Amino acid sequence: MSDQSLTLPSAVSEPQAGEVEINLSAGEIGQLSLWYLIWRRFLRNRLAVAATFVLLLLYLMVALAEFITPYDHLISNEDFVARAPQLPRFRDETGQFHFRPFVYGTTTELDTYNLDWVHKDDTTQMYPLKLFVKGAPYKLLGLFPSERHLYGVDAPGTVFLLGTDRLGRDLFSRIIFGGRISLTVGLIGVSLTILFGSVMGTISGYFGGPVDTVIQRFIELLMSFPSIALWAALAAAMPADITIVTRFFLISIILSLIGWTSLARQVRAKVLAFREMEFSSAATAAGASHFRIIMVHMLPNALSHIIVIATLAIPGMILAETALSFLGLGILPPAVSWGTLLQDAQTVGVVIKKPWLMLPGAFVIVSVLSFNFLGDGIRDAVDPFAL
Amino acid sequence: MTTTPTSPSDTAVASVESGSGQSPLLEVRNLKMHFPIRKGFLKRVVGHVKAVDDVTFSVERGTVFGLVGESGCGKSTTGRCVIRLLKATAGEIVYTMPDDEPVHIEALDPESLRIMRRHIQIVFQDPYASLNPRLTLKQIVGEPLVINNVSQGQDLQDRVAELLRRVGLSPEHMNRYPHAFSGGQRQRISLARALALNPRFIVADEPVSALDVSVQAQILNLIKDLREEFGLTYLFIAHNMSVIKHICDSVAVMYVGQIVEMTTTRQLFRKPLHPYTEALLEAIPVPDPRRDRHRIVLEGDVPNPADPPSGCYFHPRCAYAQDVCRTETPPLAEHTPGHLARCHFAAELELKGMTI
Numbered sequence: 247m248s249d250q251s252l253t254l255p256s257a258v259s260e261p262q263a264g265e266v267e268i269n270l271s272a273g274e275i276g277q278l279s280l281w282y283l284i285w286r287r288f289l290r291n292r293l294a295v296a297a298t299f300v301l302l303l304l305y306l307m308v309a310l311a312e313f314i315t316p317y318d319h320l321i322s323n324e325d326f327v328a329r330a331p332q333l334p335r336f337r338d339e340t341g342q343f344h345f346r347p348f349v350y351g352t353t354t355e356l357d358t359y360n361l362d363w364v365h366k367d368d369t370t371q372m373y374p375l376k377l378f379v380k381g382a383p384y385k386l387l388g389l390f391p392s393e394r395h396l397y398g399v400d401a402p403g404t405v406f407l408l409g410t411d412r413l414g415r416d417l418f419s420r421i422i423f424g425g426r427i428s429l430t431v432g433l434i435g436v437s438l439t440i441l442f443g444s445v446m447g448t449i450s451g452y453f454g455g456p457v458d459t460v461i462q463r464f465i466e467l468l469m470s471f472p473s474i475a476l477w478a479a480l481a482a483a484m485p486a487d488i489t490i491v492t493r494f495f496l497i498s499i500i501l502s503l504i505g506w507t508s509l510a511r512q513v514r515a516k517v518l519a520f521r522e523m524e525f526s527s528a529a530t531a532a533g534a535s536h537f538r539i540i541m542v543h544m545l546p547n548a549l550s551h552i553i554v555i556a557t558l559a560i561p562g563m564i565l566a567e568t569a570l571s572f573l574g575l576g577i578l579p580p581a582v583s584w585g586t587l588l589q590d591a592q593t594v595g596v597v598i599k600k601p602w603l604m605l606p607g608a609f610v611i612v613s614v615l616s617f618n619f620l621g622d623g624i625r626d627a628v629d630p631f632a633l
Numbered sequence: 634m635t636t637t638p639t640s641p642s643d644t645a646v647a648s649v650e651s652g653s654g655q656s657p658l659l660e661v662r663n664l665k666m667h668f669p670i671r672k673g674f675l676k677r678v679v680g681h682v683k684a685v686d687d688v689t690f691s692v693e694r695g696t697v698f699g700l701v702g703e704s705g706c707g708k709s710t711t712g713r714c715v716i717r718l719l720k721a722t723a724g725e726i727v728y729t730m731p732d733d734e735p736v737h738i739e740a741l742d743p744e745s746l747r748i749m750r751r752h753i754q755i756v757f758q759d760p761y762a763s764l765n766p767r768l769t770l771k772q773i774v775g776e777p778l779v780i781n782n783v784s785q786g787q788d789l790q791d792r793v794a795e796l797l798r799r800v801g802l803s804p805e806h807m808n809r810y811p812h813a814f815s816g817g818q819r820q821r822i823s824l825a826r827a828l829a830l831n832p833r834f835i836v837a838d839e840p841v842s843a844l845d846v847s848v849q850a851q852i853l854n855l856i857k858d859l860r861e862e863f864g865l866t867y868l869f870i871a872h873n874m875s876v877i878k879h880i881c882d883s884v885a886v887m888y889v890g891q892i893v894e895m896t897t898t899r900q901l902f903r904k905p906l907h908p909y910t911e912a913l914l915e916a917i918p919v920p921d922p923r924r925d926r927h928r929i930v931l932e933g934d935v936p937n938p939a940d941p942p943s944g945c946y947f948h949p950r951c952a953y954a955q956d957v958c959r960t961e962t963p964p965l966a967e968h969t970p971g972h973l974a975r976c977h978f979a980a981e982l983e984l985k986g987m988t989i
Contacts, residue, residue: 279810280767459676524763527718528826532777533750542776546767 284550287627294623297616304613308425312384315419316398316405320580323414326352329365331409331417331602339369348374349405373403409602411590420582421606427494427583429613432563434498435505436556442506444552447513448540452521458514465507473504477566481575490581497576501563509555516548550628557621561614568610584610656729657691658834658866659715664688664724666710670939682939684710686890688724692834697860697867699881699898701874701913705935707890708870709758712836714739715868716753717746728753728834751781754827758839760819764811770797770822771807777829796825799862800855817848824855828863836868841876853879874917878902886910889946890938892965896972903986906974908951911984945977953982 289295307314334347351371357364379398385391399405408417450461480500484493517540520526526543534542564584570576571585572592579586587606590596596603666685669678685707692698700708714721717738726738728749741749754777757763764773774793778784784792794804800821811819820840827835837856841849857880859865871877877884878898885895886909894907905911912931933950936942942949948958957977965975976982 280812524757524759525765527713528755528757528763528823529776529780530718531716531750531753531755532780532826532830533747534776534780538780542768543765547765 280550284624284627288623291623291626293619294626297619297623300612300616301620304425304609304616305429307422308429310386311419311422311426313386313392313394314396315416315422316379316381316395317416317419318382319415319419319423319582321415323410325354326365326404326406326410326414327363328412328600328603329404329406329410329414330600332367332404332406334375334407338372344372344374346374348372349399349403351403371403373399373405375399375405408605409600411587411603417587417602417605420587421584421609424582424584424587424606425609425613427577427581428564428567428585428610431494431498431501431567431583432560432617434495435501435563435567436560438499438502439505439509439559440552440556442502443509443555444513444545444548446506447510448517448544448548450510451514451517452536452540452544454518461510462514465510468504468507471504473566474569476504477501477570478573478575481570490577494577494581497567497570498563501566505559505563509552509559512551512555513548516551517544520544520547550624554621554625554628557617557624560621561617564610564614564617656733656735658694658729659692659868660725660727661691661711661715662689662725662727664711664714664726665722666707666714666719667722680939683890683941684938685714685721686938688885688887688890688892690885690892690895692866692868693882694866695860695864696882697869697880699877699884700868700870700887701872701877701884702887703872703935705938706887707938708872708887709838711887712755712838712868712870716750716755716836717741718755731833747781751830752832753834753836754830754832755836755838756820756823756827756840758842760816760823760843763823764819766811769808769810770802773811773822774807774825774829777826781830783830792829793825796828797822799828799859800825815848816844817852820844820852821855824852824859828859831863833864834866834868836870838870839872840869842872849876850879856880874902874913878917886913889936889941891946891975892973893947893975894973895965900969900972901986903988904972905984905986906968906972906979906982907947907976908953908982908984909947911986912950914987915985917987945975947976953978 329352332349332352334349336344336347338344338348349372350367350369351373353366353368355364355366356362375397376399377397378394379400380393381395381398383391383393397405406416406418408421411417411420446461446465450458477500480503481497484496488496520543526539529539529543567576567583568585568588571583572588574589577583577586584606588604588610591600591603591607664685665683665687667681667683670680670682671677672679688707688711690698700711702708710719713719715726715738717726721739724739728736728738730736730752736745736749738746738749738753768776771790771793774796775789778789778792790807793807797804797807802818802821802825806813811822814822823840840856841852844852853876856867856869860867867880869877869881881898883895883897884901885892886901886907887893888909894901894905894910901910902914905914915930931950936946936949944960945951945954945958945963948954951958955977961977963975963977965973966979967973968979
């Protein structure tokens with residue numbers, strides 16, 4: 247018995263639910279749409295659900311970046327250049343417990359041997375962490391003016407939870423603001439990928455013949471380019487005097503320029519299969535137009551696969567943007583993305599002496615992994631009739 | 634003979650259906666469907682698969698005409714050419730409209746074809762592939778009505794309910810998805826969809842081949858009942874002789890894209906003239922364990938239609954083959970009135986039939 251429940255975990259719980267429905271005999275049975283069945287299956291995958299929450303949290307944080315972060319990510323502070331992370335503490339030097347977490351102040355010395363500023367915790371100064379403190383004014387979501395920040399300490403104290411960079415800017419604030427670009431570049435790139443990929447794939451698969459041949463050879467041509475080199479060349483070809491926003495959109499387009507090819511191939515394969523299915527013949531026999539057959543019979547059936555492929559493509563986009571920006575070809579300062587932040591961690595010296603500058607990499611890893619788990623979860627869920 | 638007086642064409646069907654002296658509802662003349670074989674980077678044509686090669690038959694009003702043969706003999710391709718899911722390479726497909734106007738289906742432009750599609754519908758073999766899993770029953774059965782702007786809203790709902798009732802399904806199920814139905818129920822749904830536009834002619838492409846034997850009988854009886862009720866004419870494609878026996882008035886036996894024998898079902902079963910027909914009849918299972926049978930078991934496979942054998946296509950598998958069969962192609966000749974066979978020795982062979 248335990249063997250069975252091990253090998254067929256979903257089969258054990260499902261028939262019971264089914265029996266109840268059959269006993270009810272009315273209403274719901276057979277009327278649950280495929281989307282609902284997919285949703286139910288998805289919810290059973292704990293890892294994918296957890297990844298979804300992580301992603302929602304990340305996107306919420308970057309959307310409310312001004313509120314979440316204690317400092318403006320662009321303001322440098324020469325008193326705190328490359329300060330190590332100030333971790334919240336509960337116990338002070340004397341071992342006394344404080345109910346409210348606090349951070350120490352900072353003493354700065356010049357290391358005359360290395361010619362470097364050395365920051366140390368000043369244990370005589372304690373700044374308790376406070377929620378909803380007053381700080382620099384901003385507009386939340388660009389609409390609501392406010393000057394409250396989620397956390398902070400009273401002046402003259404500072405709270406750099408993840409340290410500061412070489413210009414004394416708060417790394418946590420920079421990571422959150424950088425996430426705005428890094429996390430959305432994937433979404434925009436993937437939207438364009440879905441658009442190009444499904445349109446080209448559908449045309450290629452549905453109409454076939456010479457159209458198919460031309461599109462497929464073109465895709466092969468694009469795929470045979472070394473992608474990093476192509477991105478680099480295209481990024482280098484961008485005019486220097488364009489605004490940050492324009493540059494950001496152009497980079498999204500560049501990333502999706504290659505990304506759409508594999509999606510188009512898979513959509514084509516799906517459409518080829520559906521075209522031979524008898525339900526599309528039946529629609530033809532009923533007088534349906536090509537447009538209707540594509541929109542009603544092809545795309546809805548291919549949609550679940552498109553979503554899976556798209557979800558799994560987002561991490562690739564994030565990584566590609568990070569790589570481009572890391573190489574100095576993507577987002578340019580003063581705009582920040584996780585890639586430009588990682589530029590600061592390019593040398594071994596930094597990695598050894600200021601390891602916290604690699605923390606943006608951790609955010610990349612977490613978001614990429616979450617997208618992969620989410621994509622896997624959707625992929626497993628889209629076939630609700632499989633055991 | 635009762636029909637639903639929902640459209641003017643119905644009454645027309647009712648009035649002409651009984652007249653047996655009329656021209657046939659469908660005439661197929663010298664139909665050819667050759668698929669090119671393309672090879673290499675430039676997709677050059679290196680040969681043709683002659684899936685249907687010079688097929689001629691006609692279907693009388695109100696009858697069921699059977700096309701039978703092994704997989705790959707071209708019977709389904711013929712059916713698909715008739716409703717223009719495939720565009721035939723050559724030949725004529727003439728359909729007689731309710732006003733006795735002959736229409737050449739193979740030459741219709743897209744707009745006339747759309748109108749024509751209301752007269753001819755199709756039911757497919759695979760009950761799992763023929764229904765879009767993303768649509769509810771209401772959307773599936775109602776689709777022809779929506780496409781052809783016949784009805785919408787509450788009227789659409791009523792019509793779909795009526796159609797479902799006609800094929801023996803409960804109208805309350807119209808908001809369910811196909812995955813909630815069994816193979817037999819799905820074929821009923823397919824039938825309801827085919828009937829939605831009040832067609833006069835239905836191509837049934839192996840509608841029961843994928844079903845259990847017990848369910849097969851139910852669906853066959855439903856097909857029969859619908860013929861009575863709606864005055865339908867069927868082109869019934871099957872590979873199973875016992876199904877043909879159950880439902881068809883006349884039959885054409887196909888082999889490698891050609892008709893090898895054609896006559897009434899009764900005549901074909903009683904006195905087959907082609908050895909291939911005999912072999913097909915022998916293949917019908919008989920539910921009697923004590924019956925001693927010297928079965929003719931067909932050796933080998935259907936020949937490749939891209940490279941058929943010389944002479945009579947059937948000679949490599951024929952038990953009665955002579956030298957002449959290897960070299961000369963036999964014509965499809967009328968041996969007794971209304972009984973055509975493509976065999977050099979149709980007149981001499983005493984082939985085993987069966988009583989029905």
